[in-house]
Amino acid sequence: xxxxxxxxxxxxxxxxxxxxxxxxxxxxxxxxxxxxxxxxxxxxxxxxxxxxxxxxxxxxxxxxxxxxxxxxxxxxxxxxxxxxxxxxxxxxxxxxxxxxxxxxxxxxxxxxxxxxxxxxxxxxxxxxxxxxxxxxxxxxxxxxxxxxxxxxxxxxxxxxxxx
Amino acid sequence: xxxxxxxxxxxxxxxxxxxxxxxxxxxxxxxxxxxxxxxxxxxxxxxxxxxxxxxxxxxxxxxxxxxxxxxxxxxxxxxxxxxxxxxxxxxxxxxxxxxxxxxxxxxxxxxxxxxxxxxxxxxxxxxxxxxxxxxxxxxxxxxxxxxxx
Numbered sequence: 001x002x003x004x005x006x007x008x009x010x011x012x013x014x015x016x017x018x019x020x021x022x023x024x025x026x027x028x029x030x031x032x033x034x035x036x037x038x039x040x041x042x043x044x045x046x047x048x049x050x051x052x053x054x055x056x057x058x059x060x061x062x063x064x065x066x067x068x069x070x071x072x073x074x075x076x077x078x079x080x081x082x083x084x085x086x087x088x089x090x091x092x093x094x095x096x097x098x099x100x101x102x103x104x105x106x107x108x109x110x111x112x113x114x115x116x117x118x119x120x121x122x123x124x125x126x127x128x129x130x131x132x133x134x135x136x137x138x139x140x141x142x143x144x145x146x147x148x149x150x151x152x153x154x155x156x157x158x159x160x161x162x163x
Numbered sequence: 164x165x166x167x168x169x170x171x172x173x174x175x176x177x178x179x180x181x182x183x184x185x186x187x188x189x190x191x192x193x194x195x196x197x198x199x200x201x202x203x204x205x206x207x208x209x210x211x212x213x214x215x216x217x218x219x220x221x222x223x224x225x226x227x228x229x230x231x232x233x234x235x236x237x238x239x240x241x242x243x244x245x246x247x248x249x250x251x252x253x254x255x256x257x258x259x260x261x262x263x264x265x266x267x268x269x270x271x272x273x274x275x276x277x278x279x280x281x282x283x284x285x286x287x288x289x290x291x292x293x294x295x296x297x298x299x300x301x302x303x304x305x306x307x308x309x310x311x312x
Contacts, residue, residue: 007173051199053202054199054202054203055202056290057247058242063286071174072174072176072272072273073171073173073174073270073312074172074173074174074175074176074177075174076174077174077177077312079176079214084264086284099217099218099219100279102270102272102273102274102278103272105272105273105275106271106274107273109274124282140312141311142181142309142312143267143308143310143311144182144309144310144311144312145183145184146308146309147182147185147268147292147308147309147310148181148182148183148184148185149184149185150185150290150306150308151182151185151186151244151266151268151290152184152185152186153186154289154290155164155166155185155186155189155242157262158164158241158242159164159189159204160228162164162241
């Protein structure tokens with residue numbers, strides 16, 4: 001099963017339409033579950049819900065063999081944590097999908113590092129969906145503990161100075 | 164000390180949640196932008212939902228700003244910890260006005276430059292962390308210690 005998600009904040013017609021068209025091609029036999037938010041395009045080749053509870057979202061995410069989404073960091077992080085093959089399409093400023101091109105920047109950077117696949121436009125989606133089937137993401141090793149420790153040090157010093 | 168944890172729904176809040184060890188033992192409350200994520204935040208104390216906004220919707224910016232102002236006056240945080248975006252930025256400025264310390268962790272998605280919110284908060288931040296070493300070299304008063312995700 002492929003889980004398609006566009007994130008919590010904005011619609012993403014370009015991605016939903018491209019995935020729907022790819023799913024309509026003869027020979028496509030994967031099941032797609034989709035969370036499409038305020039997207040106005042209605043997919044014809046799979047069922048879509050606008051918004052799902054976090055628990056249901058987590059369930060879809062865990063059950064899916066692969067994920068397709070916008071290049072939002074929430075979804076990217078979750079896919080890396082779960083080691084799920086992920087295909088992203090960056091939301092672009094020129095289409096009014098975001099206020100800046102940060103999704104494009106992070107998608108490029110993470111693509112270079114082997115963490116995910118990127119469809120830069122609708123035309124890339126069918127081929128990238130094929131590649132996604134066999135894509136194995138690089139493992140990422142964040143330093144969350146070090147960052148948390150830096151915050152903790154700051155708070156403890158502040159707390160001491162106030163007592 | 165009372166700590167305000169402020170982050171928009173999605174990537175901002177998921178990066179902030181990963182840092183929970185950082186404020187372990189302190190009293191916290193949380194401000195986010197959509198109710199969908201509310202259940203995820205129950206360990207962070209009281210949760211406030213202020214709604215989404217960005218600079219394309221000035222009216223909504225004002226609504227969110229007023230809501231944030233009310234929260235700050237009610238809760239009177241000693242420290243704000245935020246990963247962005249717009250609502251987090253507002254809470255940093257509003258809390259600074261009542262004497263709070265500001266910790267900003269710029270999102271990892273800001274690869275080439277610090278976020279717009281971050282560039283504003285940089286002037287008032289007491290601790291400003293970025294997730295790409297190149298950014299710490301480029302900006303003053305900015306630290307890189309590692310990545311959150």
